[in-house]
Amino acid sequence: MRHALRQFHYLTVAAQVGSLRRTAEICQVDQSNVTRALKRLEDNLGISLFYRERSGVRLTPAGQQFLAEISPALEQLEFARRSARSARRADSGLLRIGILTSLAGGFLRKLVQNFTVRHPRVTIDVRDGGRREHLAAVQTRQLDIAIITGTAEIPGCETRELGHERVYVAMPDAHPLAAKAKLVWSDLKGERFIVSKSEPGPEVHDYIVRRSADYSTYPDVEVKAAQQETLMNLVSLGQGITLVASAWTAIKVPGLVLRPLTARADIVPFSIIWSSTNDNPALLRFLHTAQLTRSHTVEAATLCGSDLID
Structure with missing residues (x-):
C-alpha cells in the first residue's frame, strides 16, 4: 500500500511539473527512485503513463485518464490523513x-x-x-x-x-447609467452584457436571460473566455456590462462602478x-x-x- 501511494504521488507531481528531475527535487528523493517507481507502476498497469521526451515528460491519453480516475481517491485519502x-x-x-x-x-x-x-x-x-x-x-x-x-x-x-443579497450592475464609470444611484431592469433594455465562460458566468447568463424574459426581451449576451477578475476589467474598459453579487462592492477596479437593481426579484x-x-x-x-x-x-x-x- 505504501509503495502504491508513493507511486501515485510521483505520478501526480510529474504530471504537474513535466519533469522527472524536478519531481525528484520536490519529493526529496533520487531521480532514479522516481524513474523506477513510475516504470513499476506502468508495468503493473500494462500501459504507458508518460511520453518521455528531451524536454521532459507529459501524460499519455491513458495516463490522463488514469490520473483523473485516481485523483478524487487520493484527495480523499489526504483529507483523512490530515483529519486523523x-x-x-x-x-x-x-x-x-x-x-x-x-x-x-x-x-x-x-x-x-x-x-x-x-x-x-x-x-x-x-x-x-x-x-x-x-x-x-x-x-x-x-x-x-x-x-x-x-x-x-x-x-x-x-x-x-x-x-438574501441584492444583485448589482457593473459598468464603466463613463456609462450613461452610472449617473443613476439605483437601477431597474427596464433601464438595461438594449444593453450589451458580457459574462465569463467559466463560473459564475453560466449562472449569470441564465439569470440575465430569465430576468429579460420578464420584460419580453431577449438580451444581447457575449461569453468571454476570461476569469471573473479579467471580465470586470473588460467591463471597466467599455466592453459591456455584467451582473455581480454585492460582495463585489468591496473590490475597487479602476474605471468600474456598481449600481444596485431595486426590484424585489433582483434580491x-x-x-x-x-x-x-x-x-x-x-x-x-x-x-x-x-x-x-x-x-x-x-x-x-x-x-x-x-x-x-x-
Whole structure:
C-alpha cells in the first residue's frame, strides 16, 4: 500500500511539473527512485503513463485518464490523513468549502472571518468552482460545504438558507447609467452584457436571460473566455456590462462602478449545503457560526439598511 501511494504521488507531481528531475527535487528523493517507481507502476498497469521526451515528460491519453480516475481517491485519502492528525485536538481540523462568489466582502467574508476567529486551529480550504461541480463534490465528500446562490434539493444532503443579497450592475464609470444611484431592469433594455465562460458566468447568463424574459426581451449576451477578475476589467474598459453579487462592492477596479437593481426579484437567496452523513466536527462548528453570523448580520441590516436581507 505504501509503495502504491508513493507511486501515485510521483505520478501526480510529474504530471504537474513535466519533469522527472524536478519531481525528484520536490519529493526529496533520487531521480532514479522516481524513474523506477513510475516504470513499476506502468508495468503493473500494462500501459504507458508518460511520453518521455528531451524536454521532459507529459501524460499519455491513458495516463490522463488514469490520473483523473485516481485523483478524487487520493484527495480523499489526504483529507483523512490530515483529519486523523488533527483529531487529537478537539478544536482543530480541516474544513473544505466550495464558493461561487468573491471573499472580498459581504456575508461570506464575515462568516469565514468569524469562524477563523472562533476556531483558529481549523484549517480552511476554500475552493472556487461551479454550482454543479460543488454540489457533486459535497455528495462525494470531497467538499464539506458548498455555499451557493438559490437553494438545491440534493439526495443525501441538507440545505440551510442563510439570507438574501441584492444583485448589482457593473459598468464603466463613463456609462450613461452610472449617473443613476439605483437601477431597474427596464433601464438595461438594449444593453450589451458580457459574462465569463467559466463560473459564475453560466449562472449569470441564465439569470440575465430569465430576468429579460420578464420584460419580453431577449438580451444581447457575449461569453468571454476570461476569469471573473479579467471580465470586470473588460467591463471597466467599455466592453459591456455584467451582473455581480454585492460582495463585489468591496473590490475597487479602476474605471468600474456598481449600481444596485431595486426590484424585489433582483434580491437572490444564498444557501449552505452539506452531506447529511458528514460527521466532520469542524462542519458542525461552521454551521453554528453561520447561524450566529446570519442573526447578527440580519440585525445590523435591519438597523442600517444593508444589502443583506432576511
